Amino acid sequence: GGVGKTTLVQEVFSDNRSKVFDLRIWVYVSEKFDLLKTGKIILSAINRSMGSGTSEKYGPPQNGDLHTIIEQLEHMLPTKRYLIVLDDIWEEGIHNLENLKCMLQHGQKGSKVIITTRMDRIVEKLDCGVLANQGIIRPVHKSDWIELKKLSNEDCWNVMRQAFRRDADLSGVEEIGREIAKKCVGLPSP
Known part of the structure; x- marks a missing residue:
């Protein structure tokens, strides 16, 4: 689920x-x-x-x-x-x-x-x-059938990045953001 x-x-x-x-x-x-x-x-x-x-x-x-x-x-x-x-x-x-x-x-x-x-x-x-x-x-x-699959870690991170402005400096949060994306294991909702 x-x-x-x-x-x-x-x-x-x-x-x-x-x-x-x-x-x-x-x-x-x-x-x-x-x-x-x-x-x-x-x-x-x-x-x-x-x-x-x-x-x-x-x-x-x-x-x-x-x-x-x-x-x-x-x-x-x-x-x-x-x-x-x-x-x-x-x-x-x-x-x-x-x-x-x-x-x-x-x-x-x-x-x-x-x-x-x-x-x-x-x-x-x-x-x-x-x-x-x-x-x-x-x-x-x-x-x-429409079969929904899990997102890759990279795709999860890309979705998360959209929460920030395009010109935002993500250097301070990218590592943490990628870890969070990894912990989502490809699912958009917990």
Whole structure:
């Protein structure tokens, strides 16, 4: 962790160009992937965006099992073009990932799901399929992945130097700065 995956996706999520989506939902997942909780967060966001009548029609998202949540999403997502970010997925349990695909397959054409993860295997398992609305989940090819890597010590130092004016004399701090850059081990955040 700490390479900047979440920061990069936050920039995409908050960019004005992402406002073309009817729904923009951010779900922080973390180590324990609770699919039911994820579904409830998504339903709550949809309810907020559609107004108060929605929760009466479909029932509050706090109630229900996974099947009920998936059923509610099946009725609500086809009316929306969405961008959903699932941040920091660790768990690669195939059952959870299959249910996740099932849960999010009903959006309008152009809907997107962005996943941040430390594990390549998770992305590989979410590769392709057919959507309920006759669309196709486009295969995620390795070439589509954005893999963030650690910076070299020299690149870390160059980033740190940008905190100073261009004409600043760094001779007194360069040695210390390079040591700090080395201790960062290529990660922009501690």
